[in-house]
Amino acid sequence: MDKPSPLGFGLGLRPVYYEDILERNPNVDWFEVLSENYMVPGGRPLAMLERIRADYPIVMHGVSMSIASTAPLDVEYLKALKELADRFQPEWISDHLCWTGVHGVNLHDLLPIPYTSEALDHIVERIRRVQDFLGRRIAIENVSSYVTFTESEMDEWTFIREMAVRADCWLLLDVNNVFVSSFNHSFDRASYIDAVPVDRVVQFHLAGHSEAETHKIDTHDQPICEEVWLLYEKACRRFGSISTMIERDGNFPPFDELLAELERARSIATAARHAIDEVAA
Numbered sequence: 001m002d003k004p005s006p007l008g009f010g011l012g013l014r015p016v017y018y019e020d021i022l023e024r025n026p027n028v029d030w031f032e033v034l035s036e037n038y039m040v041p042g043g044r045p046l047a048m049l050e051r052i053r054a055d056y057p058i059v060m061h062g063v064s065m066s067i068a069s070t071a072p073l074d075v076e077y078l079k080a081l082k083e084l085a086d087r088f089q090p091e092w093i094s095d096h097l098c099w100t101g102v103h104g105v106n107l108h109d110l111l112p113i114p115y116t117s118e119a120l121d122h123i124v125e126r127i128r129r130v131q132d133f134l135g136r137r138i139a140i141e142n143v144s145s146y147v148t149f150t151e152s153e154m155d156e157w158t159f160i161r162e163m164a165v166r167a168d169c170w171l172l173l174d175v176n177n178v179f180v181s182s183f184n185h186s187f188d189r190a191s192y193i194d195a196v197p198v199d200r201v202v203q204f205h206l207a208g209h210s211e212a213e214t215h216k217i218d219t220h221d222q223p224i225c226e227e228v229w230l231l232y233e234k235a236c237r238r239f240g241s242i243s244t245m246i247e248r249d250g251n252f253p254p255f256d257e258l259l260a261e262l263e264r265a266r267s268i269a270t271a272a273r274h275a276i277d278e279v280a281a
């Protein structure tokens with residue numbers, strides 16, 4: 001399969017860091033942009049993206065495709081997404097395994113689904129239609145969840161594997177989301193990582209989360225925790241060189257702190273690659 005080449009180590013492009021990026025030319029290999037923030041007719045975000053895109057590869061990450069919804073696909077949204085992609089030439093486009101609304105209401109949340117064969121058929125068909133429309137494979141990301149459904153017939157990782165193979169799509173593996181959901185639903189996170197097909201994963205997400213009394217919440221406003229770094233190391237050993245980025249969406253630290261986290265990702269991935277090479281030698 002013609003999996004895209006790894007991009008290295010990236011960050012989410014957030015307005016609070018525009019000046020740091022433009023002035024310092026930091027050691028960041030690529031940026032992930034939130035598609036919806038740039039699906040606008042003009043203004044500062046697009047002007048900034050033009051400048052940053054001139055120096056860095058990008059990928060586009062969306063939150064509104066609502067691929068799992070029973071509402072019809074939003075053709076106007078897909079047209080705007082395609083226009084943005086034509087203009088900025090991302091390496092790939094991703095969105096989430098979730099639904100965000102129904103009956104014309106957008107809840108602005110990444111809502112979970114029951115893992116049933118009926119849902120699988122539905123989502124596979126929709127991913128295929130989106131890919132046909134966009135003329136490219138898309139990457140689908142596992143979300144954090146806080147409820148499960150008694151209707152589910154399979155594990156999340158089985159669902160994701162089947163979905164990727166049948167829809168012929170890429171996967172964006174969010175390591176923090178695996179960790180958060182494994183805690184909230186008491187499943188074995190190592191089994192999850194081991195079940196995801198290597199040939200489908202094009203990107204990792206890393207992020208921090210918050211602790212509630214009985215569960216963890218995917219807030220992207222904290223440093224990456226030690227358990228997630230450990231899980232990332234395991235993922236690097238299984239999947240090899242995969243484009244990795246850090247999502248930070250609140251409680252923004254000085255840019256250097258994010259760069260230090262990115263360096264840690266770089267060194268973990270490099271050590272994992274050396275370990276793989278040694279076993280192979």
Ligand SMILES: [Fe+2]
Nearest residue numbers: 141174205247
């Ligand atoms: Fe993510």
